[in-house]
Amino acid sequence: MDKGWGLVLENSDQVYGFNSSPRLNNNRNKGLIMFPANSDGGEDQTAASPPSDGDHTVAFREVDFFSENKRSSNEDNDVVKKEKSTICKELDINTGLQLVIANTGRDESTVDDEMSSDAGDKITRIQSVDRKSEEKKQENGGEIVPRQFLTNQMADEQSNSSSEEKTLCGSPKNNLEISKNKRIGSEESLESPNKAPRLDPSNTVEQSSEAIMRKARVSVRARSEAPMISDGCQWRKYGQKIAKGNPCPRAYYRCTMAVGCPVRKQVQRCAEDQTILITTYEGTHSHPLPPAAMAMVATTSAAANTLLSGPLSSADGLMNPNFPARTIFPFSTNMATMATISASAPFPTITLDLTQSPNPFQFQRPGPFPMAHQTFDPAQIPSIPQNFGQALYNQSKFSGLQLSNELPGQSSHQTPSFADTLSAATAAITADPNFNAALVAAISSVIGGSHPSNNRNDTLDNIAERYS
DNA sequence: CGGATTTGACCAGCGC
DNA sequence: GCGCTGGTCAAATCCG
Numbered sequence: 001m002d003k004g005w006g007l008v009l010e011n012s013d014q015v016y017g018f019n020s021s022p023r024l025n026n027n028r029n030k031g032l033i034m035f036p037a038n039s040d041g042g043e044d045q046t047a048a049s050p051p052s053d054g055d056h057t058v059a060f061r062e063v064d065f066f067s068e069n070k071r072s073s074n075e076d077n078d079v080v081k082k083e084k085s086t087i088c089k090e091l092d093i094n095t096g097l098q099l100v101i102a103n104t105g106r107d108e109s110t111v112d113d114e115m116s117s118d119a120g121d122k123i124t125r126i127q128s129v130d131r132k133s134e135e136k137k138q139e140n141g142g143e144i145v146p147r148q149f150l151t152n153q154m155a156d157e158q159s160n161s162s163s164e165e166k167t168l169c170g171s172p173k174n175n176l177e178i179s180k181n182k183r184i185g186s187e188e189s190l191e192s193p194n195k196a197p198r199l200d201p202s203n204t205v206e207q208s209s210e211a212i213m214r215k216a217r218v219s220v221r222a223r224s225e226a227p228m229i230s231d232g233c234q235w236r237k238y239g240q241k242i243a244k245g246n247p248c249p250r251a252y253y254r255c256t257m258a259v260g261c262p263v264r265k266q267v268q269r270c271a272e273d274q275t276i277l278i279t280t281y282e283g284t285h286s287h288p289l290p291p292a293a294m295a296m297v298a299t300t301s302a303a304a305n306t307l308l309s310g311p312l313s314s315a316d317g318l319m320n321p322n323f324p325a326r327t328i329f330p331f332s333t334n335m336a337t338m339a340t341i342s343a344s345a346p347f348p349t350i351t352l353d354l355t356q357s358p359n360p361f362q363f364q365r366p367g368p369f370p371m372a373h374q375t376f377d378p379a380q381i382p383s384i385p386q387n388f389g390q391a392l393y394n395q396s397k398f399s400g401l402q403l404s405n406e407l408p409g410q411s412s413h414q415t416p417s418f419a420d421t422l423s424a425a426t427a428a429i430t431a432d433p434n435f436n437a438a439l440v441a442a443i444s445s446v447i448g449g450s451h452p453s454n455n456r457n458d459t460l461d462n463i464a465e466r467y468s
Numbered sequence: 469c470g471g472a473t474t475t476g477a478c479c480a481g482c483g484c
Numbered sequence: 485g486c487g488c489t490g491g492t493c494a495a496a497t498c499c500g
Contacts, residue, residue, distance in 0.1 A: 236471090236472065236473085237472075237473060237474085238473090238491095238492070238493075238494095239474095239475085239491070239492055239493080240473095240474075240475075241489090241490065241491070241492095243489080243490070244488085244489065244490085250490085250491095252491070252492075254492095256472095264491095266491095
């Protein structure tokens with residue numbers, strides 16, 4: 001993984017100029033996005049073989065949602081490498097299970113105390129017991145899945161894990177849901193486009209690491225009539241399927257920026273709300289990326305790391321099993337999911353929900369940014385490399401955003417909450433040329449980006465103190 | 469003509 | 485073992 005991770009501000013022109021492929025300029029594979037065009041828009045927005053947007057005739061302003069005008073720094077690269085290295089170490093011990101174990105342990109402690117009071121014990125057991133049988137036990141009710149929330153959605157997910165997208169769509173108000181993998185085979189099948197044999201537990205660390213990275217998914221939900229989100233990478237559609245429970249077809253794309261790049265993404269519209277486009281990224285690019293793609297890559301990769309970084313560090317204070325999920329995430333009813341770490345899905349998935357506002361992409365002006373009423377503590381999500389977070393933070397500042405970890409109940413006149421940040425980012429995205437930076441900043445917050453001006457640990461401590 | 473998309477077929481995992 | 489489902493392949497087709 002030689003791509004950069006840090007983000008450095010650059011001229012956004014470069015971003016938009018990246019996709020030079022004629023295809024990308026016409027109605028094919030145009031990743032893009034999300035804003036209904038202004039009345040005077042006039043841009044040709046025919047969707048290209050969208051998974052399901054054939055019915056959408058509205059013209060939209062094409063926007064490179066994730067195109068980024070930043071470059072990575074070597075420092076950030078190092079940081080990421082370190083984190084990956086950590087994962088590898090874990091994998092070295094137990095390649096196939098580590099991811100699940102790690103996530104399970106972390107999430108259960110992060111999410112729900114009632115269900116995870118015995119987190120440590122579970123981790124131990126899971127490590128020494130066949131995961132399949134373990135899951136079976138849990139699913140049979142003999143043992144509650146610790147990482148899941150006590151929500152209806154959770155029940156739904158346990159009974160129906162066929163589609164993470166569906167799950168997410170079905171309960172937009174759940175801000176954080178955590179679970180674990182259920183299927184390893186399918187995950188591993190993705191390891192190789194050519195149906196490579198399943199991973200052998202004795203595989204090299206590198207292989208396992210890659211496999212794990214591929215398992216992690218980052219899903220982005222956003223209202224968009226456009227067929228696909230532009231993220232700066234070049235994608236080639238290689239399949240389309242009608243997934244159960246969703247009349248909208250799911251399109252499969254593969255990164256074509258480099259031969260053999262394992263990154264794939266799925267694009268599908270939400271069954272409940274077809275204006276919501278769900279883009280799920282999976283894998284790690286095996287090639288240098290253009291600035292335009294940095295943001296998304298950094299985001300998804302960081303998110304993936306978040307999911308895969310192993311048992312949460314106690315330093316983060318997230319291991320406290322006494323955290324009532326709903327207390328930590330007292331989301332208001334009028335706000336959709338901000339960030340979701342899904343476990344019922346076949347893969348550990350973190351969902352970045354950008355559908356907060358009725359239609360965040362219809363925002364007319366950049367500021368003042370709308371303040372969300374819900375709060376989301378980024379600290380509840382395992383951290384990503386500090387430098388990365390710093391870079392994003394700096395970027396966010398550049399975009400006129402402020403990141404914070406406001407606690408639930410805290411007055412918004414202090415620093416904006418995560419939700420605020422995301423909302424702000426969303427708003428900025430809709431009207432600010434630097435929207436990319438804003439988005440990245442917001443997302444980075446979701447996935448744990450840190451920044452010096454916010455006392456993340458203090459926030460956690462406060463939470464722990466308040467709710468433990 | 470080259471590259472991307474379409475789409476039916478195929479494969480593997482999972483549940484019954 | 486069989487059927488269902490998700491994911492992928494690859495030939496046919498489309499398009500600039």
